[in-house]
Amino acid sequence: MTALTTFYLSQVLGMKIYSRDNEVIGRVLDLLVYSDPSLTDEPIRPNVVAVKTGSRAHPVYYNFSYFEINRQNNKIFILCNKKQHVEDEEYAKFMPLKDRILDQQIVDLNGRKMVRVNDVRLASIASGTYVVAVDVGVEGLLRRLGVAESVKIIAALVRLPVPSKFILWDDVDTLDTSNLNIKLGKPLTKLQMLHPSDLADIIEEMGRSERTSVFNSLDEEQAADVLEEMDPKLQVDVIESLSIAKAADLLEKMPADEAADLIDLLESDKAELLLNEMEIEASGEVRELLEYSNRSVGSIMSTDFISFHENETVEQALATIREAKPEDSMLYNLFVVTHNGKLLATVTLRNLVVSEPSVVLKDIMHKNPVSVEDNDKLESLAEIVSKYNLLAVPVVNQYQVLEGMVVIDDIVDDLLGARKTR
Numbered sequence: 236m237t238a239l240t241t242f243y244l245s246q247v248l249g250m251k252i253y254s255r256d257n258e259v260i261g262r263v264l265d266l267l268v269y270s271d272p273s274l275t276d277e278p279i280r281p282n283v284v285a286v287k288t289g290s291r292a293h294p295v296y297y298n299f300s301y302f303e304i305n306r307q308n309n310k311i312f313i314l315c316n317k318k319q320h321v322e323d324e325e326y327a328k329f330m331p332l333k334d335r336i337l338d339q340q341i342v343d344l345n346g347r348k349m350v351r352v353n354d355v356r357l358a359s360i361a362s363g364t365y366v367v368a369v370d371v372g373v374e375g376l377l378r379r380l381g382v383a384e385s386v387k388i389i390a391a392l393v394r395l396p397v398p399s400k401f402i403l404w405d406d407v408d409t410l411d412t413s414n415l416n417i418k419l420g421k422p423l424t425k426l427q428m429l430h431p432s433d434l435a436d437i438i439e440e441m442g443r444s445e446r447t448s449v450f451n452s453l454d455e456e457q458a459a460d461v462l463e464e465m466d467p468k469l470q471v472d473v474i475e476s477l478s479i480a481k482a483a484d485l486l487e488k489m490p491a492d493e494a495a496d497l498i499d500l501l502e503s504d505k506a507e508l509l510l511n512e513m514e515i516e517a518s519g520e521v522r523e524l525l526e527y528s529n530r531s532v533g534s535i536m537s538t539d540f541i542s543f544h545e546n547e548t549v550e551q552a553l554a555t556i557r558e559a560k561p562e563d564s565m566l567y568n569l570f571v572v573t574h575n576g577k578l579l580a581t582v583t584l585r586n587l588v589v590s591e592p593s594v595v596l597k598d599i600m601h602k603n604p605v606s607v608e609d610n611d612k613l614e615s616l617a618e619i620v621s622k623y624n625l626l627a628v629p630v631v632n633q634y635q636v637l638e639g640m641v642v643i644d645d646i647v648d649d650l651l652g653a654r655k656t657r
Contacts, residue, residue, distance in 0.1 A: 240306050243370070244332055244355040245379045247304075252288060252313045260315055261288030261295065266357075267329035268366055280404055283357065283364040285321045285329055296321040304359040332366070340440070341369065345406050347433040349440040354378055356401060369407060372400035431457065435464035447476045450485075459488035462497075471500050474509075483512035490562070491517070491538045492645075495524035532616065533609035535646075536630045536639040542570040543596055545579060550592035552582070564642045567627035571600045576636045578606055578629055606631050609638050616646050 247263050254260050268281035286302060289295035301317040330336070332355050343350045353375030356368040370378075377383040390396065429437070438446050438461065450458050450473060462470055462485055474482045474497065486494040486509060498506045498521060510518045520538050527533030541559055543552050552569075559565075569587070571580040580600035590599055605619060606629040619628060620643055627642045 240304050240311075240359040241367075242304060242306070242311050242357055242359075243375075243378060244337065244357065245375075246311055247313060248333060250311065250313055252286070252302075252315050254315050254318075260318065263313065264288055264291065264294060265331040265333040266299070266364075267296070267326060267331050269329050280365040280367060281330070283366070285326050287326075287331065296326045299364065302364075304357075304364060336369070341402075341407050342437055343371070343402050343406065345402070347429060347437065349437055350402070366404050368401040368403050370399070370401055374399040431460035432464045435461050439466060439469055443472060443476055446473055450477065451481075455484050455488050459485050463489055463493050467497070467500055470497050474501065475505070479508055479512050483509050486521075487513050487517045491520040492524055492536060492639075495521045499525060527609065530613050531609065532607050532611045532613060532630055532641060533638070535613065536609060536641050537564070537645070538639040539565055540568070540570060540629075540637070540640050541565055542572045542637060543582070544574065545571050545595070545597035545600065547596050548592060549587050549590045549594045549596070549599075552587055552596060553592075556584075556587075564627070564644065567642055568625075568629060568640055570629060570637055570640075571596055572637050578604065578631050578635055578637045580604060581629070604629060607641070608633060616641060620646055 244266065247266070250263050251259050252261050252263060263286060265287040266283050267285040267287060269284045283299050285296050286299050287294050287296055297315065298317075298319040298321055301315060301319055303314040303316065305312045305314060336352055336355055339352055340349050341352055342348075350371040352369045352371060353373075354370035355366060356370060358365055358367050374383055374387075377386050434449075438449055441449070446469075450461075453461065462473060465473070474485075477485070486497070489497070494517075498509060501509070510522060513521070524533065524536070524538065527536075539562070541556060541561060543555065556566075556569075566584050569582050569584060570578060571582055573579050580597075580602045581604045582596055582600045586599045605623050605625065607615060607619065609630050609632055616628060619625065625643070627640045629637060630639045630641060632638050
């Protein structure tokens with residue numbers, strides 16, 4: 236066998252298998268691979284361990300360690316040195332490439348998107364035959380149809396490229412690992428490393444069972460972040476696919492205004508079940524937001540904010556922020572309130588950072604801040620943000636008690652129609 240022979244799955248499917256005596260012992264119906272899940276620190280390159288031959292009605296599985304893949308005059312040949320059968324209980328542990336990978340949707344981790352596998356690239360070396368990449372380009376599809384070379388010749392004449400794209404197996408995460416007989420490393424580990432927005436885009440292209448599988452693999456914080464980024468209709472689909480307890484846990488991790496938007500889309504009976512399952516404090520905040528009328532400021536208000544008293548020091552304020560570990564948007568505006576919660580002033584993060592720890596907040600705060608009432612019309616927000624160049628607007632009730640804030644992201648989303656208001 237040559238030191239290195241590369242080939243494609245499409246090239247060997249249906250190919251005759253020869254014995255040492257040049258006898259045809261069958262045709263390749265599929266190649267089965269296995270990857271040791273304990274090798275989590277190494278690149279995952281599944282090893283071909285069995286070949287499926289015989290007929291579709293009566294398949295036969297042979298141990299691939301006795302097979303050779305050779306190339307002569309640019310043609311692939313498959314040689315069987317010994318016919319050793321693989322027992323049923325053994326090949327059931329392996330993954331068939333044709334049946335489980337070819338034409339399936341996978342996640343391209345680098346491209347952060349869903350792609351379809353048009354072909355699989357393999358390499359044979361002295362130690363075995365391994366899957367090294369998947370072909371998701373047009374060339375792979377043409378190769379499957381048997382017209383790749385002809386099309387490439389014609390395309391070259393008219394100077395048109397034939398798109399070709401390979402994704403290394405290390406940069407691929409299969410979607411529905413729960414349905415595979417093997418685990419390719421730690422399932423969905425790399426997928427979990429994507430930004431919530433990218434992961435949301437990918438999940439939106441999945442089927443319902445795959446979406447549920449991915450959400451069940453994420454921790455609650457990450458799952459909540461991803462859920463926030465998803466299309467409202469698919470948010471509902473995800474929530475309805477989860478158990479009441481799991482769905483309630485996710486809603487508790489979401490900002491109250493985001494959770495209220497989602498719950499408002501559910502049937503009233505399901506919404507009430509979730510609210511009753513949530514912790515009392517979290518569900519209370521959501522219920523209050525659901526009371527606001529459609530197109531009122533309160534309908535897009537976030538109740539997550541950080542406030543201080545005017546006699547606190549910069550050191551105390553920064554300690555409060557560090558303990559809260561807030562989202563970025565919560566730092567757009569920091570508030571100073573009276574002891575009964577009335578909005579008194581705002582203070583910027585910049586002023587906190589550049590001031591001495593012993594400085595008292597009343598010496599650096601901005602009094603008489605621009606604010607809106609929770610029952611004001613939404614239309615008033617855009618003008619205020621534009622006029623005063625604000626990133627967030629404090630929201631007070633009729634008694635001037637601070638209720639929350641509206642961040643510019645939600646204002647823009649509302650103007651673009653990307654956010655549902657009640």
